[in-house]
Amino acid sequence: MASGSDGNSTYIGSEKTHILVDAGISNKKIETRLNELGLCGKDISGVFLTHEHSDHIAGLEVFVRKNEIPVFASRGTLEYLKDRDKYSRIFDYFNIIDSKNNIILGDLNIKAFDIDHDANEPFGYRVECGDKKIAVATDLGRYTKDIVKNLTDLDALLVEANHDIRMLETGPYPYELKRRILSNKGHLSNENSGKLICEILNDKIKKIFLGHLSDKNNLPELALESVRFEIFADDRHYNPKDFDIEVAKRDALSKVCYV
Template identity: 85%
Template sequence: MRLVSLASGSDGNSTYIGSENTHILVDAGISNKKIETRLNKLGLSGKDISGIFLTHEHSDHIAGLEVFVRKNEIPVYASSGTLRYLRNKDKYSKITDYFHIIESSKHIRLGDLEVLAFDIDHDANEPFGYRVECGDKKIAVATDLGRYTRDIVDNLSNLDALLIEANHDIRMLEIGPYPYELKRRILSEKGHLSNESSGKLICEILNDNIKKIFLGHLSDKNNLPELALESVRFEIFADERSYNPMDFDIEVAKRDELSEICYV
């Protein structure tokens, strides 16, 4: 299996997960042209994608969806809340035939991939994270979550690789340019994970088999890549478990370009 971030940040998000035979995207929050160009660098095209799994309906996760789906006739899988929102927007009227409602905790099989949606806490209509398995290999994507629960920890357990949110540094957010209401939203249980919270969540799910951890969805105003990386490593170092942060390949996913390719 491969895990690659096509883009990850406040301006747009899309993640590729695939085996030799089956290829999916989690979100399509960048333009159709960018998705195609970055898939081409992986030796793929839009026609090779078997399905798009949406985490939620915010624009940085669906900006390229309509054009990409219309051009490539790709099934779109998401919660009833997410798809209900899209059906009510005229922009998506030409692609509603490709919509498929999925439920939390129910497995969906596409080719040799098995995809499991799980609930996350965010200010959206029924948002999901995703866990993807192929044989004994397991990859997950979890961004845009204001907090993590035992259920989320369980769904992120025993992974080989993951992309996890490390959205903001709390101090940078507090003194930064955002209006008070937006700061309060980001810091709420329906907002985004801070660097420290991301590190604590990672501590909960570390295992000896993890090949790669991507830190994603970094704010361009309230975070820095080196700060996110150092904060997460410190949480692993300070945790009572015996893991050494330098034993894990942790990388900040790039805002508007391909990440490294993670093979598991």
């Protein structure tokens, strides 16, 4: 429903169960984009937070309070929110989860997995419904064997392609911010996004969204070209034209993917 430096929120659902990963846009935008999907806030069974940065929680308090929806996140994320009075009216909806247990909501099986980012216990998420499997993995400075394991055998994926390294290095950001973004707890570059995708490609994957693009240090066409080049150059000899890859829209509903 939105993916970029200014706000992030992803809808995942079946015919019976509907969830959001992050609520980093306004309540009004969340409701408007759910309406475009034929849903409303009351239809959401849970909000799963990746971490506590503002571009992932900006609309959380209003959306949860109005719709009385449970919130699931790591202990570190929720303790951060509990230290801020703004969220006091939704504390009762908080549910601590960890990366060892699965959460069952209706017919969805949701598994959190650890990622590397400069936040309090950040998560990615893998969601399964029957034999269908999708995942969300953004805000990660690097990928590990455990992350690759959690992204295997997928039907669809939203993965970070945050920046072009050369644009970042020569761009307007101060040195310290550049160093943070390039660190192992920063953000995944276009090239590394492509390398991660190469690790988890399979013959059944139907859709790959590239998400969380920087508005200052990236371009949609550059992200796409970089990822396609990594697939083309990889030893596994996949053809990038065989995969449906697109950049998730920054502030609008992206194309709906059905698996």
